[in-house]
Every structure is written in structure tokens, then in C-alpha cells.
Amino acid sequence: xxxxxxxxxxxxxxxxxxxxxxxxxxxxxxxxxxxxxxxxxxxxxxxxxxxxxxxxxxxxxxxxxxxxxxxxxxxxxxxxxxxxxxxxxxxxxxxxxxxxxxxxxxxxxxxxxxxxxxxxxxxxxxxxxxxxxxxxxxxxxxxxxxxxxxxxxxxxxxxxxxxxxxxxxxxxxxxxxxxxxxxxxxxxxxxxxxxxxxxxxxxxxxxxxxxxxxxxxxxxxxxxxxxxxxxxxxxxxxxxxxxxxxxxxxxxxxxxx
Amino acid sequence: xxxxxxxxxxxxxxxxxxxxxxxxxxxxxxxxxxxxxxxxxxxxxxxxxxxxxxxxxxxxxxxxxxxxxxxxxxxxxxxxxxxxxxxxxxxxxxxxxxxxxxxxxxxxxxxxxxxxxxxxxxxxxxxxxxxxxxxxxxxxxxxxxxxxxxxxxxxxxxxxxxxxxxxxxxxxxxxxxxxxxxxxxxxxxxxxxxxxxxxxxxxxxxxxxxxxxxxxxxxxxxxxxxxxxxxxxxxxxxxxxxxxxxxxxxxxxxxxx
Numbered sequence: 001x002x003x004x005x006x007x008x009x010x011x012x013x014x015x016x017x018x019x020x021x022x023x024x025x026x027x028x029x030x031x032x033x034x035x036x037x038x039x040x041x042x043x044x045x046x047x048x049x050x051x052x053x054x055x056x057x058x059x060x061x062x063x064x065x066x067x068x069x070x071x072x073x074x075x076x077x078x079x080x081x082x083x084x085x086x087x088x089x090x091x092x093x094x095x096x097x098x099x100x101x102x103x104x105x106x107x108x109x110x111x112x113x114x115x116x117x118x119x120x121x122x123x124x125x126x127x128x129x130x131x132x133x134x135x136x137x138x139x140x141x142x143x144x145x146x147x148x149x150x151x152x153x154x155x156x157x158x159x160x161x162x163x164x165x166x167x168x169x170x171x172x173x174x175x176x177x178x179x180x181x182x183x184x185x186x187x188x189x190x191x192x193x194x195x196x197x198x199x200x201x202x203x204x205x206x207x208x209x210x211x212x213x214x215x216x217x218x219x220x221x222x223x224x225x226x227x228x229x230x231x232x233x234x235x236x237x238x239x240x241x242x243x244x245x246x247x248x249x250x251x252x253x254x255x256x257x
Numbered sequence: 258x259x260x261x262x263x264x265x266x267x268x269x270x271x272x273x274x275x276x277x278x279x280x281x282x283x284x285x286x287x288x289x290x291x292x293x294x295x296x297x298x299x300x301x302x303x304x305x306x307x308x309x310x311x312x313x314x315x316x317x318x319x320x321x322x323x324x325x326x327x328x329x330x331x332x333x334x335x336x337x338x339x340x341x342x343x344x345x346x347x348x349x350x351x352x353x354x355x356x357x358x359x360x361x362x363x364x365x366x367x368x369x370x371x372x373x374x375x376x377x378x379x380x381x382x383x384x385x386x387x388x389x390x391x392x393x394x395x396x397x398x399x400x401x402x403x404x405x406x407x408x409x410x411x412x413x414x415x416x417x418x419x420x421x422x423x424x425x426x427x428x429x430x431x432x433x434x435x436x437x438x439x440x441x442x443x444x445x446x447x448x449x450x451x452x453x454x455x456x457x458x459x460x461x462x463x464x465x466x467x468x469x470x471x472x473x474x475x476x477x478x479x480x481x482x483x484x485x486x487x488x489x490x491x492x493x494x495x496x497x498x499x500x501x502x503x504x505x506x507x508x509x510x511x512x513x514x
Contacts, residue, residue, distance in 0.1 A: 001480060002471055003378045003446075006486075008259035068456040077490035094512040109422040117455070141512075160458065162511030164421045168439040168459025169270035170466070172423070182425040199375070201417065202425025203470060209427070209466035213460060213487055214259050221448060222259060230470055234370040247456065250423045255358065256421030256513045 004229035008035060008214040008222035009094070012048075015223075016122070021052040021137070022144030025224055029145075035125070038147060038152045039231040043211035045223035046159040046174060047119050047138045047243075050128040055082055069094050081115065083126065088113035088129055093257065101128040104130060107248040108174060112160045131157065132173020135243030142177040154179035154232045157244075158208035164256055171212025173204035176244040179232045202247055203232075259488035264292060264470040269305075273379070273478075276395035277395075278309040278312035280480055286336055287403075291438045293402060294439050295409045296488040300468035302480035303384025303416040303431060306394045307385040314341055316382040338372065338384065345370035350514065358409050359389060362487030364505040365431060366514070367418045388414065391432020392500030397433040411436035414501075415472075417466035421513055433501040436489045438462070459504055460489075 009028050015021065025044065029036065036042065052054060064072065064079035068086055072079035075098050082100065086092075089102035093109055104113045115132040131137045138155040145153050157175030162168075173181055181204030211225035235241060251257060266285050272278065281315050283302065286293065309311060320341030321329065321336035325343055331334035338505060339357065344347075346359035350366055361370045371387040390392045395412040402410050404406065419425075428437055438461030468482035492498060 002265035004263040004467075004471060006261040006467075008262075010259075067460050095513060096509065099512060118447040118448065121447075134340075160456075165506055165511060166429070166459060166462065166504050168462065169455045169506065170459050190375040190378075192376065199417070199424045201469070202423060202427050203426065205423065205427050206466040206470050209463040210261075210470070212458070213463050213467070214261060247423050247425065251424055253354065254422060255353060255356060 002229075005229065006210055006214055007226045009034060009224040009226055009229070010222070012222065012224055014121075015051045017051065017054040017056065018164070019052040021049060022141045024052075025141050026144050026148040029226070030148075034226055036149055036151050036153050036226060037228070039233070040151070041154040041156060041207055041227040041230065041232055042140060042141060042145065043156045043158050043215075043225045043227060044138075045210060045215050046114070046130060046157055047116070047128055048135070048177075048223040049131045049134065049157055049241045050093060051122075053118065053137065055113070055129040055131050055132055056120060056122060056126055058123065059084070069102065075100055080227070081112070084127065084129070085115050086252060102224060106130065106134070106174070107245070108161075109157075113175070114159060130159070130174060135176075135177060135241070136244075138175045138177035138243070139241065150244060152178060152234055154207075156208050156211070157231065158184040158205055158211055160212060169214075171205075171209040173208040173244050173247060176204050177241055178234045179204060180235050180242070181244055182246045204244065207232075259486075261484065263467055263471055264291060264483045264485070266481040266483055267330060267479070269481055270365065272305040272308045274308065274311040274313065276309040278306060279398045282308075283401050283405040285481065286309075287405075290481055293406055293408050293410050293483060294485070296409070296490070298411040298413060298436070298464055298484040298489055299398060299402065299482060300413045300415050300465060300472075300482045300495070301398060302472050302508070303371070303387060303391070303414055304373070304385055305480040306388045306391065306414055308379075308396065312386040312388050313377060313383055313387060315380065316341070316384060322470065325395065328357065331430075332357055337482075338369070339461075340372045341384065341386070342372050362500070363391070364386065364394040365418075370449050371416060371431070382431070384500060385415070390500070392434060392502075394434075395432045395434035395500070396498065409435060409491055411464075413461055413465050413468070415468055417469060426468070427463075428467075428472075430465040430501050430504060432458055433461050434498055435491045436461065437492050437499070438501055439503045461501065463502060464489075468499060
């Protein structure tokens with residue numbers, strides 16, 4: 001029987017700037033007597049990665065520029081927040097109806113460039129940014145788990161993003177190590193021998209979404225989820241680590257920019 | 258420890274037009290000695306629902322009209338397929354670069370209105386459409402499981418959709434019974450007591466995505482996945498069944514139509 005298990009790693013303590021998150025993940029796994037095996041995935045909520053790495057900013061220290069003030073007025077947002085969002089972004093995609101959607105410098109298109117106010121817990125004006133390099137964050141945790149348990153696990157950093165066309169945020173992968181985040185079904189025959197020509201599946205986003213169900217939107221209560229049973233493969237030797245980049249749609253192929 | 262388990266229901270036989278799918282799901286659960294409990298979810302791949310209900314069409318019998326021929330020429334697709342897509346749709350959203358994205362009559366915006374060629378297995382020109390009423394399909398399975406096991410499970414019909422901005426298809430929910438597909442975090446305090454103001458989470462899409470990891474894109478090999486451990490609640494008494502409708506973004510709030 002094909003079975004997968006998602007386990008919220010218990011008793012993860014409060015994370016703050018300077019926390020050694022890879023070491024903390026290993027320690028929590030050991031305390032809970034959870035032993036990862038090769039092919040497992042660890043999904044870590046963006047919020048704790050950002051806090052551990054100090055990717056936070058106190059809005060009281062932010063002086064909004066003219067662009068931020070103009071946009072903030074249009075969509076009725078805190079101009080200091082808009083200033084931070086613009087600094088994190090390469091482009092404004094939509095700014096209307098109270099919503100600010102930008103292209104983050106990492107290439108993701110999402111609301112507020114991932115800048116978020118909830119569950120930071122460092123003061124009423126402190127917001128979190130996305131990690132500077134979520135793929136590197138994932139690699140760091142992957143290497144710590146390899147060193148501790150001698151196993152090759154995939155590590156995903158997840159965040160909750162809203163989406164065009166559909167209501168509700170869902171967990172998505174914003175950083176990855178140790179797996180191909182998008183698998184190709186191109187040319188693979190279907191059950192009846194027809195050749196499937198165009199399909200790809202964003203398995204990293206599906207794993208990220210599954211883990212979000214256990215993390216809740218908060219992330220911090222149980223920010224780390226161990227996923228067992230999917231037999232995830234690391235990228236082929238020599239192919240190198242692409243991180244989460246394959247999840248970003250090539251602008252030339254995106255009909256909704 | 259918070260834990261969720263996804264189990265691909267084994268030995269689901271070939272489904273064809275006329276198969277009593279609710280009865281088949283119950284029989285397969287019994288054969289595998291899988292006993293669902295209240296709060297579990299069953300995720301059933303759209304393809305087997307469509308086949309069981311006869312939502313299939315032989316393209317050799319389709320005569321494309323002028324709109325279909327014109328669009329097919331533009332995007333280099335089979336005009337008979339385009340004709341079927343248009344019949345299933347209320348509106349063309351994008352038709353460019355080889356891609357046809359429409360608003361399905363059920364309100365979902367997706368490629369080819371969900372009309373699909375793979376894993377139908379009824380001849381080279383037979384394609385599947387989305388079920389006529391996927392919420393009703395879900396309700397039928399939910400009631401059969403309730404009658405057989407005296408439990409209240411959520412039932413989701415899932416399909417794989419591509420998305421703006423991100424590469425790769427992911428599993429999404431196109432039909433639902435027995436749960437609120439979008440939960441609101443609005444006004445719920447975060448871990449530190451701040452009030453979260455705007456968040457909603459599309460848990461039905463997250464469950465659908467998780468199940469897709471076990472189904473693969475094919476769906477037919479292991480089209481039914483039992484999800485245990487998430488303690489999903491049915492809609493509040495009196496609220497009635499909204500099905501998957503809450504997952505469709507109100508056009509007035511969709512910035513990417």
C-alpha cells in the first residue's frame with residue numbers, strides 16, 4: 001500500500017534572530033525520536049527561517065519614499081509597509097482594490113512581496129521579509145540533517161500565497177534543496193500507452209501545501225513537518241541543485257503577468 | 258504529535274461508463290480493510306469520476322464550428338478538441354502561445370476547460386470532460402461511505418491544473434462535500450495576540466494537492482486516497498453544503514482575469 005505520513009515536529013521552541021535553525025531542527029527531531037530516512041522531506045515554515053536569519057524589519061525605522069506614499073494612498077495600506085514591499089520587489093504587478101502584488105526579487109509573484117506582519121512576535125511594528133536566499137537556507141538544513149543522521153532528505157521552505165482565480169492561500173515552496181521541484185511527465189506513456197505530451201507536476205508545491213495543513217497559516221506553532229513515504233529523489237548527479245527556481249514560470253510563458 | 262496519513266486505496270479496478278463509483282469506493286475500502294473515521298477525507302481523481310459518469314466524448318463525432326476552427330488555427334490545436342472546450346466554457350480567458358485557457362461553466366479558470374486526453378483508455382480520440390456536477394459526485398460518495406461505515410467523511414474530487422506565475426500543475430479541488438473548502442483566519446489572533454486580518458486558507462486545495470502526490474498525474478492507477486488525521490469538520494449545521502464553490506474567486510476580486 002502506498003502511504004505517506006506527515007508529522008509535525010513537536011516542541012520546536014521560539015525562534016529569534018541568531019537561532020541556529022539547522023541545529024535546532026536536528027535537536028527537535030532527536031528529542032522527538034523522529035529519525036528521517038533518505039527520500040523524506042522536511043518542510044520548514046518561511047516565518048521561522050526569516051526570524052532565525054534576521055530577515056525582519058521594524059517599520060518605525062522605515063521612511064517611505066514618494067512611490068510608496070502614492071501606492072499606499074491608492075490601496076489604503078501603511079506607506080512604511082509599501083516602502084518595504086517595493087524594496088523587496090523588482091516590479092509592481094497589480095496595485096488595486098486594497099491588494100499589492102509584486103514580483104519579488106527572487107522571482108515569485110505574490111501579495112506584499114511576502115512581507116508579513118503575523119506571528120513575528122517582536123513588537124507591533126516588526127514585519128518579516130522572505131529569507132534572503134531560501135534555497136541556501138534549505139541547503140543548510142539539509143546538510144545539518146545529513147551530518148546528524150547520515151541521510152539525504154529534501155528540505156523545502158514554504159510560505160502561504162494567494163492565487164489568481166481561486167480563493168484562499170495555499171502553501172507553496174519558496175526554497176528547496178535535495179529534490180527536483182517540478183517533475184516532467186512529458187513523453188511518459190499513460191496507463192493505456194498514449195504518450196502524455198505536455199504535463200509537468202510541481203511536486204514541491206504539493207508537498208509544501210500538504211505540510212501547511214499541519215502548520216496552519218501561523219507556521220510558528222509547528223513550523224517543521226517531516227514528510228515520509230514519497231521517496232523523493234535528489235536531483236540527478238551532476239545536474240546540481242536548482243533550488244526552487246524551476247517553480248518560477250518563465251515570463252515568456254506566463255500569460256497572466 | 259500531530260500526524261496525518263495519506264493512503265492510496267489499493268486495487269481499484271478499471272472504471273468505465275456505468276460504474277457505480279460510490280459503491281466501488283466502499284468495496285475497495287472494505288477489501289483493503291481501510292476503515293474511514295469521521296474527520297477523514299477521501300480524495301477521488303476527476304478522471305475516474307468522469308469515466309464512471311460517462312463525461313467523455315469521442316472527437317470523431319465532433320464537428321468544429323467557425324470559432325473553434327479559428328482558435329485552433331491560432332494556437333495549433335485539434336479543432337475538434339477546441340470545439341469541445343468551447344462547449345464546456347462560458348468564456349475564453351487566454352488563447353495564445355499554444356495554450357487555451359477558459360472559464361469552465363463550473364466557474365474554474367483552467368487550461369482546455371479540463372478536457373483531457375490522457376488516461377481515458379477508451380480509444381485514441383476519446384477525451385474526458387469534467388464531471389457535470391462534481392459536488393454532487395462528491396456527495397454521492399460521501400453518502401455511500403456514511404451508509405457503509407456510519408462515519409462523516411469529507412469527499413473531494415481533484416484535478417491537476419496549471420497556474421499563472423508558477424510552473425507545473427498541482428492538484429486542486431473541483432468538487433467537495435462534507436467540509437468547508439476555504440477556512441477563514443480573519444480576526445483570529447496569531448501566536449502573539451495580534452489580530453490576523455485578511456487570511457483565508459484553501460484547505461480543500463491543499464488536501465487535493467497532497468493526494469495528487471500519491472495519485473500521480475495519471476489518477477487512474479491509484480485514483481482514491483484516504484486522508485486521516487486532519488480532523489476535517491463538516492460545514493456547520495444549517496449552513497448547508499457549499500461544495501467547491503467557495504474556492505472560486507469572485508470575479509470582482511480577481512485581478513488576473
